[in-house]
Amino acid sequence: MNSQTSYESEVLITEKTYSVIEKENKLMSYTTRVPYYPLVVDSARGSIVTDIEGNKFIDFLSSAAVVNTGHNHPKIVRAINEQVGKFIHYTPAYLYHEPHIKLAEKLIEITPGDFEKRVAFGLSGSSSVDGAIKAARCYKGRNKIISFLRSYHGTTYGALSVSGYGVEMRNKINPMMPDVEFIPYPDCFRCLYNQEYPSCNLTCLRYFQNLLKTVVPPEEVAAIIMEPIQGDAGIIIPPQEYYDKLREICRQYNILIIADEVQTGFGRTGKMFACEHFNLEPDIIVLGKAIASGMPLSAMVAKKEIFESWNAPVHFFNTAGNAISCSAAVATIDVLKEEKLVDNANIQGDYIINRFKSLMEKYDCIGDVRGKGLLIGVDIVKNKSSKERDVAKTAKICWRCWEKGLILAFFSGSVLRVAPPLNLSSEEAEKAMNIIEESIREVEEGLVSDEVLEQIKGW
Numbered sequence: 043m044n045s046q047t048s049y050e051s052e053v054l055i056t057e058k059t060y061s062v063i064e065k066e067n068k069l070m071s072y073t074t075r076v077p078y079y080p081l082v083v084d085s086a087r088g089s090i091v092t093d094i095e096g097n098k099f100i101d102f103l104s105s106a107a108v109v110n111t112g113h114n115h116p117k118i119v120r121a122i123n124e125q126v127g128k129f130i131h132y133t134p135a136y137l138y139h140e141p142h143i144k145l146a147e148k149l150i151e152i153t154p155g156d157f158e159k160r161v162a163f164g165l166s167g168s169s170s171v172d173g174a175i176k177a178a179r180c181y182k183g184r185n186k187i188i189s190f191l192r193s194y195h196g197t198t199y200g201a202l203s204v205s206g207y208g209v210e211m212r213n214k215i216n217p218m219m220p221d222v223e224f225i226p227y228p229d230c231f232r233c234l235y236n237q238e239y240p241s242c243n244l245t246c247l248r249y250f251q252n253l254l255k256t257v258v259p260p261e262e263v264a265a266i267i268m269e270p271i272q273g274d275a276g277i278i279i280p281p282q283e284y285y286d287k288l289r290e291i292c293r294q295y296n297i298l299i300i301a302d303e304v305q306t307g308f309g310r311t312g313k314m315f316a317c318e319h320f321n322l323e324p325d326i327i328v329l330g331k332a333i334a335s336g337m338p339l340s341a342m343v344a345k346k347e348i349f350e351s352w353n354a355p356v357h358f359f360n361t362a363g364n365a366i367s368c369s370a371a372v373a374t375i376d377v378l379k380e381e382k383l384v385d386n387a388n389i390q391g392d393y394i395i396n397r398f399k400s401l402m403e404k405y406d407c408i409g410d411v412r413g414k415g416l417l418i419g420v421d422i423v424k425n426k427s428s429k430e431r432d433v434a435k436t437a438k439i440c441w442r443c444w445e446k447g448l449i450l451a452f453f454s455g456s457v458l459r460v461a462p463p464l465n466l467s468s469e470e471a472e473k474a475m476n477i478i479e480e481s482i483r484e485v486e487e488g489l490v491s492d493e494v495l496e497q498i499k500g501w
């Protein structure tokens with residue numbers, strides 16, 4: 043595999059793996075794949091993934107922040123098995139069942155906001171983002187939605203229309219849903235205005251205020267949709283002041299706040315929901331990914347009156363609120379609480395951030411280390427002063443990590459994505475960080491050939 047590189051891979055890959063990949067390439071639409079490395083999953087437990095060759099990997103990706111409780115947590119597997127033994131699904135649109143009611147009760151209890159709430163289920167984060175847009179428009183009787191440049195909210199037409207991730211996602215499939223306006227996200231590392239916080243006086247927010255004064259009548263705006271910490275853009279954390287002022291603007295003009303917690307929810311950031319870091323109580327909160335530890339499910343939790351404004355069946359999916367997914371989700375919340383996984387996210391997250399910060403002192407290619415809990419981004423740059431993204435180096439680091447037994451991905455072109463399961467042990471965290479440290483050193487020494495860039499593309 044690495045005949046052109048000046049070292050041996052520690053991971054053994056044979057024809058067995060390549061034949062699976064070749065077969066997939068012949069069968070699947072290319073749109074579903076973000077290529078990283080040839081890893082065909084055979085089994086997974088906790089933070090360890092085993093491929094079909096028998097190689098074992100520490101998982102620093104958690105299936106893209108989905109398995110917060112670790113792979114195949116026994117309590118979640120048991121909950122799924124027990125439900126399978128009773129019935130798989132009966133649509134809650136026509137009849138009633140208890141798992142989805144139990145889950146709704148728990149979601150209302152754990153989500154921020156001391157007000158009466160209601161829940162609506164979906165099948166994916168995207169479907170619930172669509173629901174949030176519909177609910178906001180119905181309730182406010184207004185059309186416009188404000189979203190953020192570089193945001194990612196999913197791939198259904200509604201979710202894509204409020205995503206500002208990149209033109210390649212829209213190219214050839216326009217037009218999008220109308221009445222969406224984009225504003226800059228408060229990205230203090232790569233400020234669009236080349237300013238620094240706090241001397242910038244939040245220029246990015248003043249752009250929004252200006253927009254409401256000059257182009258978009260505020261009485262036409264239903265809601266602003268926001269990732270509390272921008273995820274796929276590379277883990278961008280706004281300053282508290284931004285939220286304080288944004289809330290004031292929304293109050294002044296009666297604009298709803300939709301928090302997309304699909305990636306940040308369920309303990310990922312060291313609080314149950316990232317909004318809690320900023321004292322933010324959104325009118326609508328969108329949940330997905332980790333909600334059911336990998337079973338398909340998403341949800342919206344909103345102020346009761348918002349959901350009273352729409353008619354059935356304006357937001358309905360036959361298998362949403364599936365009994366097995368709901369049982370898995372109830373068990374997921376129980377496991378997060380019983381095993382204090384949110385606390386562990388902070389403990390392991392602090393350790394990982396500190397290790398990266400000391401690497402940052404040593405290597406000019408580490409431009410920034412950002413994160414909360416176990417949602418961490420490490421910005422790989424050509425040098426610290428230019429902050430220019432080093433896409434090739436980022437890809438090579440991830441590739442080398444895979445060769446050493448660590449699943450590490452990247453997004454936003456040049457940001458290492460650190461998102462292990464929340465029950466990662468201290469030993470696993472240390473071992474993974476040793477692999478990352480060695481990989482960065484080897485890439486810096488030029489040991490990893492450019493050839494690998496033909497395979498690893500990233501997000």
Ligand SMILES: Cc1ncc(COP(=O)(O)O)c(C=O)c1O
Pocket residue numbers: 165166167168169171194195196197269273274302303304305306330331
């Ligand atoms: C913040 C955010 N919102 C929405 C989505 C879409 O979720 P799904 O892929 O389940 O539709 C994602 C997925 O990555 C996400 O990160």
